Amino acid sequence: MYPKIFQDQSFAKPLASLVSTRRSFILGTVATAAGLAIGYRMTGPARAEDAPAAAPVHPFQPYIAIAPDGAVTITSSQFEMGQGSYFGIATLVNEELGADWAQISVEGGAGNVAAYGNLAWGGAAQGTGGSTSMTSSWERYRKAGAAMRIMLVEAAAREWAVPASEIKAEMGNLTHASGKLASYGEMAIKTDGLVLPAEIPLKPREMWTQIGKVDLKRFDSKPKTNGSLPYTIDVQLPGMATAVMIHPPKFGATVKTFDAAKAKALKGIVDVVQISRGIAVVAENMWIATKARDLVTVEWDESKAEQRGSPEILAAYREAAKQAPANMARNDGDLAAGFASAAKVLEATYTFPYLAHAALEPLNAAAMMKDGVVEVWGGHQMPDLYQYIASQIAGVTPDKVKLHVMRSGGGFGRRAVFDADVVAESVEVAKALDWSRPVKVQWTRENDMRGGRYRPAYVHAMKAGLDGKGNLIAWANHIVGQSIMTGTLFEGMAVKNGIDFTSVEGAANLPYAIPNLGVGLTTMTTGVPVLWWRAVGSTHTAYAVEAFLDEVAEAAGKDPVEFRLALLKDHPRHAAALRLASEKAGWGTTPATGRFRGVAVAESFNTVVAQVVEISIPSPGAVKVEKVICVVDCGTAINPDQVVAQMEGGIGFGLGSILAEEITLTGGVVDQGNYDTYAPLRIDQMPVIEVHILPSENPPTGAGEPGVPPIGPALANAVYQATKKRVRTLPFAKGLTA
């Protein structure tokens, strides 16, 4: 998910050896391993790796294919889980290509790291995360679009014997003043032998007609309004069976024995098989599989299972937070001296629960083997890794694994898993059935909710020192919690000097100018599997930092906005976002009767977001978020309306977690199983949201995640204004009444 992992060369090497089918491809050169320049395919396989080995391959085929009928198929390196990556990439391509949007479709690519490696991660692996999709695609896909247009124009120039400079390429047509006209599709078959220039010029910003256009609509909304867009759950293959999983009730437990005799007696049951992660109940359809599941009895070996409940785990965290940190992530000035000279010292401890991603489409994947090739349908967010893992399970070489990248019904981080998770399960189950038929593993909501991979629980111990004039002279933040990276394939790269950067991001890079500043980390070990969850470390660090800073500002007798601005002299992006948000919210004016305001600013994934919330208190112990003013600096906003959508969605997603979401465990067993006990935000809780995008000519930075971090602390700070209560235990359902 993160640049630092993948930029490490030691990661690139092992992964490079995993996938043997990679084509060598460098943008701007024409020669390829497989042959040369034909910019189209007649029919059939849409992706480069699907093409017959003997077929000519155009250097831009990994990204764009134009069919004779003019259909433009863009292959996206970035996974689409709702955040609009396909639209963003299509916008970049079409800015340069000049096709008719009605001709454009986008599908997910895989199996070609040279073409699809995430450039924000050094190109070493394909994957989507850390809000990097537009950063990675910014040059790559504009150049791909420009190169394709150049080829088409050159082909027309040759065909018509006119100078290329006199040919116009727009709306999918090539035209010349002489009256000559050809569609892109017609000319795509006439590019044979053309050579691209070494340099591919891109349109200057002032010529853009697509990028930054506020009223450009998503090309893919309509099939989402009539039920026709297929997700993994909708994959239907001839003879396909459906498998429902029985996972261990406690993390780390394994199957000792199981009895499936009653289940196997059901009509429509296919088989009940044991795989590495539990028992798979395979049937002709989901309903029968679910019924049969309830008839299977399993005896678990819990000798290595996590037996603790979340109260015990958090108590251990709180105890650790009282001690000195195991490692320091940042240590500026002299912390001890700073506190010794402080006129006033404040302390507070914040507690954050485990959180589930709880995407609406419960996890799933489908697998089959045909002619020696394993095909896997799923939300392949880290395809190189999944291709390798699938090959290992199936006992084939990676080039014999073909991934079908499906759009997923949400994700929020949950589809990017080091062990391939449900993708691995589907291959294991299909193999356990001797590849006799395609099988789809479909998790129930309970499988999904109790499947672990949570946002880790954390405790932050905060301490601040003010001098006699109210200047913030010392800041200590001790973070205690579980590492996402430790124990994974990426530990060696992601954890340095005892610091998993995902544990401290948003805290260790604190933008505020404080002379004596320490951020420490104590990493705890539990058996509860954890994972990145939309905005990752900043989901807790931003809350602890921005809520505590509000306390400090109050103790200093200063306005929260002014107090921050004074500390942000070296961070103009933060300051600009904060200023505009406070201006738009009427900060400094008296809110309407019964309304209260709070503010927060946070940087995540190189994007800065400031939010001012306005709340009311409809009844004691209840909070209604009425309005959120949100200002974002994400560099160039490629699709401004989608940046707005991601801010709206990020605020709603974050707000739900702050108000009421919590995964708890009792004796090692997860208490929540469905949306009745795990409560994301609903429409009646959604505030009015006003988003302002700061104008910028910088390259694009993240948009999918950065809307999440500020909403919690902004809300906490507003709640304090209303109730004089500092909420330090999340969610509010627990912390507001504590």
Added chain:
Amino acid sequence: MIKININGVQRDIDAEPEMPLLWALRDVLHLSGTKFGCGMAQCGACTVHLDGQPVRSCVTAIGDIGAGKITTIEGVSGNVAETVQAVWTELDVPQCGYCQSGQIMSAVALLSENQKPGDADIDAAMSGNLCRCATYARIRSAIHEAARRLEA
């Protein structure tokens, strides 16, 4: 064999009467626009119409439907439905889109009963439909906009 009228067509379903309509639609009839999200009427992703009323198909047994007429996202039609779907697209309401079949079925049912719903009516009619992408602000705008167009 259970007979149900789905999208105006009498269908024969070879399954037990307690099979939830959701799985009959998806796995037997291959009408996959209706989505599975929770299995216990908590998320609304599986919303269909039973005689025009929104119901959660995951908790509706096929044996209980009798002569009732089922409409799914594939079959929903008429002025209200077409207006809702058009506005949904124009406002770019969907993000991942997974819950939107259910959202649209609930919205069409609301606007069929109430030509000018206020915010409280929208909250009441739509709060059973979860959207984890939190597209709620646009859902609300789209319902208001559809109501305006239907009034015109």
